[in-house]
Amino acid sequence: xxxxxxxxxxxxxxLLDRYGADPDRWPAALVxxxxxxMMVDPGLACLLAAEQALxxxxxxxxxxxxxxxxxxxxxxxxxxxxxxxxPSAWVLLMAGWRQWMAGxxxxxxxxxxxxxxxxxxxxxxxxxxxxxxxxxxxxTTLLSLTVDGDLSDLEVSE
Amino acid sequence: xxxVTDEMLVAQVATGDRRAYATLVDRHxxxxxxxxxxxxxxxxxAEDVAQDAFLRLWRHADRFDAGSARFSTWFYRITTNxxxxxxxxxxxxxxxxxxxxxxxxxxxxxxxxxQRTRAAVSAAIADLPDRxxxxxxxxxxxxxxxxDAAASLSISVKALESLLVRARRSLRERLAGWMTGGGLGE
Numbered sequence: 001x002x003x004x005x006x007x008x009x010x011x012x013x014x015l016l017d018r019y020g021a022d023p024d025r026w027p028a029a030l031v032x033x034x035x036x037x038m039m040v041d042p043g044l045a046c047l048l049a050a051e052q053a054l055x056x057x058x059x060x061x062x063x064x065x066x067x068x069x070x071x072x073x074x075x076x077x078x079x080x081x082x083x084x085x086x087p088s089a090w091v092l093l094m095a096g097w098r099q100w101m102a103g104x105x106x107x108x109x110x111x112x113x114x115x116x117x118x119x120x121x122x123x124x125x126x127x128x129x130x131x132x133x134x135x136x137x138x139x140t141t142l143l144s145l146t147v148d149g150d151l152s153d154l155e156v157s158e
Numbered sequence: 159x160x161x162v163t164d165e166m167l168v169a170q171v172a173t174g175d176r177r178a179y180a181t182l183v184d185r186h187x188x189x190x191x192x193x194x195x196x197x198x199x200x201x202x203x204a205e206d207v208a209q210d211a212f213l214r215l216w217r218h219a220d221r222f223d224a225g226s227a228r229f230s231t232w233f234y235r236i237t238t239n240x241x242x243x244x245x246x247x248x249x250x251x252x253x254x255x256x257x258x259x260x261x262x263x264x265x266x267x268x269x270x271x272x273q274r275t276r277a278a279v280s281a282a283i284a285d286l287p288d289r290x291x292x293x294x295x296x297x298x299x300x301x302x303x304x305x306d307a308a309a310s311l312s313i314s315v316k317a318l319e320s321l322l323v324r325a326r327r328s329l330r331e332r333l334a335g336w337m338t339g340g341g342l343g344e
Contacts, residue, residue: 016330017323043334050333054326057279058298062192069191069205073183073212077176080213 007037012044021051164229171219179216186230187212189300190237196295197241199284207244211237227309234300234310238292245288282332286325293321294329 007015007030015034019026026034038045065073164185170178190211194204214236222232283291289311296307297318308318 013327013330017326043338046334046338047330050330050337051326053275053337054279054329054333057276058294060276062188062299065187065191065208066205069208070183070187072205073187073209074180076209076213076216077174077179080216082174082217 005033006040007033007044009037009041009044012037012047016047016051021048021055023048165222165224168215168219168222168229169224171216172222182215182229183212186233190234192299193234193237193292193295194241196283196299197238197245197288197291199245203244207237207240210240228306230302231306231309234296234302234306235312238296238310241295242288242292245291278333278336279329282329282336285332286328290321290325290328293318294325297322 012034015026015030023031023034034044038048162181164182167178167182171182187208191204191208194207194211195201198204198207211233215233222229227235283294286294292311293307296302296310297304300307302310304315304318304322308315311318311321313321
């Protein structure tokens with residue numbers, strides 16, 4: 001005997017868990033021990049065969065979905081149209097409140113701007129000045145015309 | 159041309175885009191039904207789960223958060239949860255249904271051997287506890303990475319690996335018993 005201990009079933013199971021069912025992938029140091037163990041205990045060889053069959057079946061390509069199932073799944077959007085939910089009373093109330101608040105805020109802001117500009121006289125009042133200037137011009141013209149007219153009348157009469 | 163990702167598509171589905179939905183169906187239906195077939199115990203139940211999963215996708219696409227998970231993780235988690243929610247009944251399928259394993263035989267009988275082995279594996283998987291079965295389905299049937307499969311089951315990768323080891327040991331031992339004709343020890 002070489003003194004190499006026989007692999008126990010637990011060790012053999014660990015080997016399969018860790019390295020799989022292909023002995024070519026097992027560490028070389030463990031292959032001999034595993035081979036001996038399988039010769040001593042045929043049940044271990046059967047475990048290996050079972051693992052190989054299991055992995056072979058699990059690796060087989062997955063059958064595709066049937067045409068009827070595919071059709072049914074594709075038709076889900078038609079069978080279950082996703083309509084828009086009717087808004088609740090609360091949502092409607094909040095929407096109205098938001099609109100009212102937006103309008104109020106705009107009006108308040110406009111009024112505030114008007115007050116600031118008005119009190120601060122930051123904006124000239126062109127209409128009033130124009131009226132006053134034109135009125136002054138009219139009076140001056142009238143007076144000058146009147147004075148000139150009177151003098152010429154006097155000269156003629158003399 | 160840039161590949162449209164699942165995450166982009168699900169965002170479009172959230173706006174009611176049926177073409178985006180159809181693309182996601184093309185990409186994921188086969189894997190979804192594969193998971194459902196493996197976890198459920200009948201084809202009809204598996205198809206119900208698949209339809210339910212896609213109905214939820216159509217209705218609740220807006221709940222998907224691209225920042226927290228990939229679409230496949232999110233969607234297969236929905237599928238797995240639907241399966242596990244429905245599997246609360248005792249199993250009706252047993253390994254005995256697979257019949258006896260065939261002896262080494264000439265090629266004409268090889269197909270029968272393979273068919274019986276396949277049936278035995280399916281029956282053994284069907285007898286696994288629900289979460290072990292789901293782990294096997296996500297990893298081997300759906301082909302998800304361990305990280306994605308773990309996320310789909312809402313567990314850590316380490317916990318998933320533990321489930322897979324337990325599942326494989328259980329399957330291996332039952333199949334080995336079936337192969338030696340020594341019965342189907344529970």
